[in-house]
Amino acid sequence: MACENDLEKIRDMQRTRLSVDEVKNVTSYLSQGGRMKAKLTAPLMLRYFDSVPRVEFPNSLHVDFYNDSMQIESYLDAKKAWYYEQQSRIVLTDSVVVIRIDGDTLKTNELYWEQNLHKLYTTKDVEIRQKTKTIFGKGFESDEQLKNGRIDSITGILLVGASKFAGN
Numbered sequence: 001m002a003c004e005n006d007l008e009k010i011r012d013m014q015r016t017r018l019s020v021d022e023v024k025n026v027t028s029y030l031s032q033g034g035r036m037k038a039k040l041t042a043p044l045m046l047r048y049f050d051s052v053p054r055v056e057f058p059n060s061l062h063v064d065f066y067n068d069s070m071q072i073e074s075y076l077d078a079k080k081a082w083y084y085e086q087q088s089r090i091v092l093t094d095s096v097v098v099i100r101i102d103g104d105t106l107k108t109n110e111l112y113w114e115q116n117l118h119k120l121y122t123t124k125d126v127e128i129r130q131k132t133k134t135i136f137g138k139g140f141e142s143d144e145q146l147k148n149g150r151i152d153s154i155t156g157i158l159l160v161g162a163s164k165f166a167g168n
Helices: 007-018
Strands: 020-032 035-048 054-057 061-066 074-079 080-084 089-100 105-114 120-127 135-143 148-157
Touching: 054 089, 089 148
Parallel strands: none
Antiparallel strands: 020 035, 035 054, 035 061, 054 080, 061 074, 074 089, 080 089, 089 105, 105 120, 120 135, 135 148
């Protein structure tokens, strides 16, 4: 029995290895029209240059979103994310949380961000916490600022008593 190397298999393995960039402890800034819009931090970023070019964040990511006055207006956390540059689509999965500065919070296990359409959506279960209520549902769509959102199917509403916020 002899050991044989298939030259084409070796070349394929080298191409596969060379088609991924790895960056640890990433901090990246997104600007539009000369204004900073977001700051992304992640422990690991993988950029794939294969048939489906994409950027993967396999070990979590955090994003701070800024308004035109450079004040943070919302935060986003997810355990995993993928950015498909050609489609301008971001897919966030596993414990996705978006918190607006006013306290409104969206929780889901999957969220799509269509950057060209300026919208967020999911077909999965969602929980939206507001000062006076928590809304549970399935399916959600909103603008990027979470200001004009709608739940496809509301499955429950939990009202929060005013006394809880008054310290009583």
